[in-house]
Amino acid sequence: MTTEITSETFPQLVLEKSKTNPVLVDFWADWCAPCKMLMPLLENIVSEYAGKIDLTKVNTDEEQQLASSFNIRSLPTVKLFKNGEVADEFMGVLPEVAIRDFVEKHVDRPGDTSIREAKKLAENGKINEAIQTIQTALKHDPGYDKLHLILAEYQLDAEYLEDARSTFGNFPKHLRDDSAAQSILARIELSEIAGENTDLCALEAYMINNPKDFIKKAQLGAVYFSAGNYSAAMEQWLQMVLIGDKDAKEIGRENLVRTFGILGNHHEEVPAYRRRLAQALN
Template structure:
């Protein structure tokens, strides 16, 4: 239904015949939230207007699709809907998250924020694809850092190491630490947060070079670990694995060598 307010979004109701087109296919370009509901359900009548309000506020970043479970029991069964309201978020053609019950607005915002990227995040991701360090510099000027910018910051740090650029490195690492964006890369942060010398930065930068250069660096770190099995020596190797990426062919090889030394 649409009224005279040009910002109101047309309500989409999906059936078994239209679900593939309205939900699966459309979720490949933007997230789709499916609201399984029924006319007799009181909590559904509370949740529905909130979802419609948020869809309008987010202006096309995601789409709301309604499924009446009385009319479409097969769809409800296909997605294991045992109670309503029940919402399933689709992205990339797959269900990726869900919740049951009439959540309050702040919890709905939190749920959506895990999957809907802010416009600033999208712009910075685009900039980072051509100039990772420029993207980091813009992030460092922001009053607060969105969790979604963590990959942009880390990629910028990698590029600084690749170039041997220490000018912005310390500030970027402080931002990562203060914004609680460490996660599994804590070993890398431990190695770099002690203000590494230009020589150490150059050494880590060689991890982006030829296979021979990478092996030379990893062999040096492995020799250090053999001499002293301390935390710093372990962190250097773990940090190197994160910089190379877990799918890099040398990572599995050197992880085995590291395990042999330690155990």
């Protein structure tokens, strides 16, 4: 439920209330079409927090002095109040994922307790219990993106590849294009290339005698990656780009790009391999 705020009610319903609960204030106007797009998104997201955050709105045409006191220059503008002060804000209609990220910085959802419990279980080697904890939390909070992502990550860590693929397939549509989700998809794809219970030593020996079997070379890189030997994995795929035929070059490039996405630009070896890939493609 969204509470309409006036200059008279603002001190009590926003400033005072924000000392116990974060309060979102949506500055809007009836003539503002983007404002009407944003409000349903805010209402849907706030409803998932079980009363841990309040949603209010200020009609800037009717409350011009209040809007002016907060330097509202464009609509919609959303300000988040904590402890009687503005703690954060954004302007315009952001994608739903971005709004969720904005809110999650300031409010715990019920599923966050389960995430902390699962993390402790995983750190103590109880990965199956961690998975069960997240699965239970998802039943109670199926709209929480973070739970979907963490479940797939734990399933990959436990080498439950089919389960991870199924979890990814059940991601909400808006989540699948998120960078974190794409990183999980890349891990799934590399794990599928590696195959289950692949004998690394046998595969290495095979490649010594068959250096231009690029399908096996791609697999060897994926096995290295699964074992955490990222430089060896990237070297295999880079060699495919350098000496392979058209199809092999593309497979090598795709696997390198997947790896860059998973490891991130801050990984110590990624920048060098990015440069080497660019040179190989030119």
